[in-house]
Amino acid sequence: MADIVNVKNMYKSFFGVLALDGMNFSIGEGEIRCLIGENGCGKSTLIKIISGFYTFDKGSLYINGKEYKKITPIESMNEGIQVIYQDFSLFPNMTIAENVMMYSSIRSKSQFVNWKNMKNRAQETLDRIKFDIDIDKYVYELNVAEKQMVAICRAIAQDAKLIIMDEPTTALTAKEVENLFKVVSELKSRGVSVLFVSHKLDEVLKISDSFTVMRNGKNVYECKDKKLSKEDLIFYMTGKKISEERFNFIKTDEKPLMQVKNYTLQDKFYDINFSLYKGEILGITGLLGCGRNELAKSLFGIMPATSGNIVINSENIGIIRNVQHALKYNIGYVPEDRITEGLHMEQTIADNSISVIIGSLVGKNGLLDDKKVRKKKQETLSLIPIAGMRPLNPAKSLSGGNQQKLVLAKWLAANPQILVLNSPTVGVDVGAKNEIHNIIKGLAKEGIGIIVISDDIPEIMTLCNRVFIMKDGYIVDERNIAETTMEELEAQIALEDSKAEETA
Amino acid sequence: MKRLLKNNEFTVAIIIAITWLIFGIVNPDIISLANVYSITRASIISATFALACMLVIISGGIDMSFFAVGCVAMYVTVKYLVDRAMLDTPLFLIFAAAIIIGIILELINWFFIDKLNLPPFIVTIGSQSLYKGFLLAFVGTTYITTMPKGMRKLAVTYVSSTTSSSGIVYNLHFLVIVVAAMYIIMHIVLNFTRFGRNIYAIGADVAAAQRAGINISRTRFLVFLIAGAIAGVGGVFQGTLNRAAVPADLVGQELLVIAAVVLGGGGGKQARGSVLGTALGVILLSLISNNLILMKVPSYWQQAVTGIIILIGLIIQSTEAISKL
Numbered sequence: 001m002a003d004i005v006n007v008k009n010m011y012k013s014f015f016g017v018l019a020l021d022g023m024n025f026s027i028g029e030g031e032i033r034c035l036i037g038e039n040g041c042g043k044s045t046l047i048k049i050i051s052g053f054y055t056f057d058k059g060s061l062y063i064n065g066k067e068y069k070k071i072t073p074i075e076s077m078n079e080g081i082q083v084i085y086q087d088f089s090l091f092p093n094m095t096i097a098e099n100v101m102m103y104s105s106i107r108s109k110s111q112f113v114n115w116k117n118m119k120n121r122a123q124e125t126l127d128r129i130k131f132d133i134d135i136d137k138y139v140y141e142l143n144v145a146e147k148q149m150v151a152i153c154r155a156i157a158q159d160a161k162l163i164i165m166d167e168p169t170t171a172l173t174a175k176e177v178e179n180l181f182k183v184v185s186e187l188k189s190r191g192v193s194v195l196f197v198s199h200k201l202d203e204v205l206k207i208s209d210s211f212t213v214m215r216n217g218k219n220v221y222e223c224k225d226k227k228l229s230k231e232d233l234i235f236y237m238t239g240k241k242i243s244e245e246r247f248n249f250i251k252t253d254e255k256p257l258m259q260v261k262n263y264t265l266q267d268k269f270y271d272i273n274f275s276l277y278k279g280e281i282l283g284i285t286g287l288l289g290c291g292r293n294e295l296a297k298s299l300f301g302i303m304p305a306t307s308g309n310i311v312i313n314s315e316n317i318g319i320i321r322n323v324q325h326a327l328k329y330n331i332g333y334v335p336e337d338r339i340t341e342g343l344h345m346e347q348t349i350a351d352n353s354i355s356v357i358i359g360s361l362v363g364k365n366g367l368l369d370d371k372k373v374r375k376k377k378q379e380t381l382s383l384i385p386i387a388g389m390r391p392l393n394p395a396k397s398l399s400g401g402n403q404q405k406l407v408l409a410k411w412l413a414a415n416p417q418i419l420v421l422n423s424p425t426v427g428v429d430v431g432a433k434n435e436i437h438n439i440i441k442g443l444a445k446e447g448i449g450i451i452v453i454s455d456d457i458p459e460i461m462t463l464c465n466r467v468f469i470m471k472d473g474y475i476v477d478e479r480n481i482a483e484t485t486m487e488e489l490e491a492q493i494a495l496e497d498s499k500a501e502e503t504a
Numbered sequence: 505m506k507r508l509l510k511n512n513e514f515t516v517a518i519i520i521a522i523t524w525l526i527f528g529i530v531n532p533d534i535i536s537l538a539n540v541y542s543i544t545r546a547s548i549i550s551a552t553f554a555l556a557c558m559l560v561i562i563s564g565g566i567d568m569s570f571f572a573v574g575c576v577a578m579y580v581t582v583k584y585l586v587d588r589a590m591l592d593t594p595l596f597l598i599f600a601a602a603i604i605i606g607i608i609l610e611l612i613n614w615f616f617i618d619k620l621n622l623p624p625f626i627v628t629i630g631s632q633s634l635y636k637g638f639l640l641a642f643v644g645t646t647y648i649t650t651m652p653k654g655m656r657k658l659a660v661t662y663v664s665s666t667t668s669s670s671g672i673v674y675n676l677h678f679l680v681i682v683v684a685a686m687y688i689i690m691h692i693v694l695n696f697t698r699f700g701r702n703i704y705a706i707g708a709d710v711a712a713a714q715r716a717g718i719n720i721s722r723t724r725f726l727v728f729l730i731a732g733a734i735a736g737v738g739g740v741f742q743g744t745l746n747r748a749a750v751p752a753d754l755v756g757q758e759l760l761v762i763a764a765v766v767l768g769g770g771g772g773k774q775a776r777g778s779v780l781g782t783a784l785g786v787i788l789l790s791l792i793s794n795n796l797i798l799m800k801v802p803s804y805w806q807q808a809v810t811g812i813i814i815l816i817g818l819i820i821q822s823t824e825a826i827s828k829l
Contacts, residue, residue, distance in 0.1 A: 091708040112697055113698060
């Protein structure tokens with residue numbers, strides 16, 4: 001089997017920091033490979049070198065048997081290498097047909113656009129992977145999975161030999177992931193190789209033929225064995241054994257901390273009823289669009305419910321009308337999207353840490369009390385250790401995992417009694433994920449009632465003691481984690497999914 | 505139907521029809537060929553500048569300086585000719601001079617926006633003020649009413665005429681045909697050339713366009729170059745129809761033209777501006793302002809009604825906004 005890409009003993013450094021430290025890597029024809037590693041291990045550097053966006057310092061790069069001292073993005077594309085980035089790089093204001101043929105038509109150097117020809121060729125490409133959709137639809141009308149298919153079609157339209165996919169399953173539902181894997185198998189049977197760059201170990205274990213694990217710019221492990229366990233992979237990625245114990249909830253108070261009664265937001269969710277106890281971690285899961293996201297936001301007053309009521313510590317507070325109302329009852333919320341909702345990215349880490357409680361730091365003269373502010377910043381940042389952080393650097397200088405820790409810290413400063421965590425570890429690598437889980441468990445032990453909204457079933461299994469499954473805006477099932485297994489839970493969600501399909 | 509409602513051109517066309525009908529009920533004269541002629545004539549200037557503005561908006565930018573550019577191009581050209589008593593200069597040379605000045609001024613915008621990576625909104629507000637101030641300070645502040653012969657002749661070139669019920673003769677101005685031709689050419693460029701599609705691509709997502717291998721800087725260069733040429737032409741049109749060269753004429757009214765482009769579907773999150781949509785947007789705004797005058801509505805009410813119709817148009821186009829109502 002001929003190698004499409006072969007990288008030997010490659011070095012690359014940025015401002016004196018080694019990103020690739022003697023990396024070796026190769027991928028053959030029709031191979032499905034997964035490249036895994038923690039953030040900053042050099043994965044993206046490697047991909048950018050192969051696709052021609054970075055040059056390399058030392059080592060050798062062979063593509064289709066030809067040696068390149070340096071390669072431009074265009075040369076890389078001409079060799080049949082296509083990268084599908086997480087954002088897909090599609091043009092929302094254009095139709096599917098135009099997006100699929102865009103790259104080919106730019107490379108053809110033709111100054112005119114022949115729409116009929118373009119549509120025909122786009123349709124042929126879609127047919128090749130049995131993607132059934134109206135090619136005249138605009139891309140902004142599509143959902144994430146469909147956009148991804150369009151991006152794959154665009155790669156195929158250019159006779160891709162190797163398609164590199166960056167975190168391809170992050171925003172997909174279980175069913176869509178399955179569909180993606182079908183398409184990938186189809187590509188493989190046509191001799192196209194696929195390189196997955198992914199965090200989601202459970203999924204890539206299912207589809208990949210082989211794995212390459214990177215750590216500190218090196219290829220630390222490579223295998224073609226499908227029986228590799230997840231624990232082994234994590235060990236190679238992080239260099240340490242990480243084992244997560246399940247959360248063990250001991251009820252200390254018979255009286256519920258929060259009761260949600262007939263909570264309804266028209267068109268989003270209906271008749272939500274549950275109780276949350278002190279020190280409990282309650283999971284809410286379900287497919288994308290099942291209403292979990294809206295429920296989380298309504299509990300914090302961002303999207304106020306339309307009817308129902310909430311009882312906190314036996315006090316009926318009605319509907320949570322807005323964020324101020326939620327704060328009054330010490331409810332904290334960690335949003336899914338840290339970048340736009342959770343942190344002020346340009347502000348310093350220290351300033352971010354007190355942003356929730358800033359109102360309480362006003363001195364007698366009505367201005368901020370500088371002493372109090374400084375003291376509080378120190379206190380808050382000591383609540384959760386963030387390795388290697390400098391308080392005066394902007395929040396965006398932190399990695400995804402550390403940003404999430406900062407969001408947690410800023411809420412802890414406000415002494416919350418209830419914390420709503422919306423997908424707390426999305427885009428966070430395994431090591432940091434484990435730390436965040438331990439922090440959350442620690443908070444629960446201190447008596448905070450926690451609600452975790454997540455579609456990450458392994459996360460729900462280690463973190464929660466109870467879980468609700470939502471579908472079409474209703475809670476359809478409740479399970480005690482101790483009495484269920486991951487397979488059962490996944491099957492249950494998939495079942496709801498197939499039911500939805502039948503009725504649709 | 506749902507698909508059609510999402511189509512900006514279609515919604516604007518419907519709004520035009522409804523507005524026209526309502527106006528017609530109030531004043532039957534409005535539904536007449538004479539009124540069509542008069543509205544098209546009133547649209548010539550904004551339609552020309554809207555084309556330049558639309559091009560910049562589709563490419564992901566904004567231009568607040570097009571009126572200033574057009575005015576400088578026209579006034580400098582006319583003043584030069586009038587000061588030297590070169591009133592017989594052929595029309596095409598007048599246009600050529602104005603186009604060259606227009607191009608230079610818009611390329612200054614391009615330099616700041618593309619090369620220095622400064623925000624287009626602020627850059628063009630700055631250049632608008634700069635060009636206008638420069639004109640008044642160094643070129644002149646006087647109204648010129650002795651225009652070059654070519655422009656005087658162009659001002660009264662008609663292709664067809666009709667007499668209204670009250671006996672007034674209405675003419676279809678020749679420039680209406682010229683503007684229509686410009687729109688058709690622009691439509692072809694935007695939809696059937698690689699360059700045109702590249703403009704839409706960089707307007708939607710610069711990073712993605714770069715990955716696709718599009719030369720961002722060159723595309724923007726051509727966009728500003730064409731916009732400058734159109735603004736120069738628009739300036740001469742304005743001087744022609746006005747039969748006078750007025751320094752810093754029009755400047756300050758850019759927002760109505762931008763509103764026309766946005767109504768036609770440009771400038772939204774999707775960067776989907778279209779030539780037809782812009783044409784309809786311009787017609788709608790001229791229809792309103794022109795006929796409210798006919799209906800003797802006070803001018804402050806005209807502004808309010810224009811604002812209301814712009815907002816209604818935007819709400820109808822935004823499915824998101826409809827779902828929140």
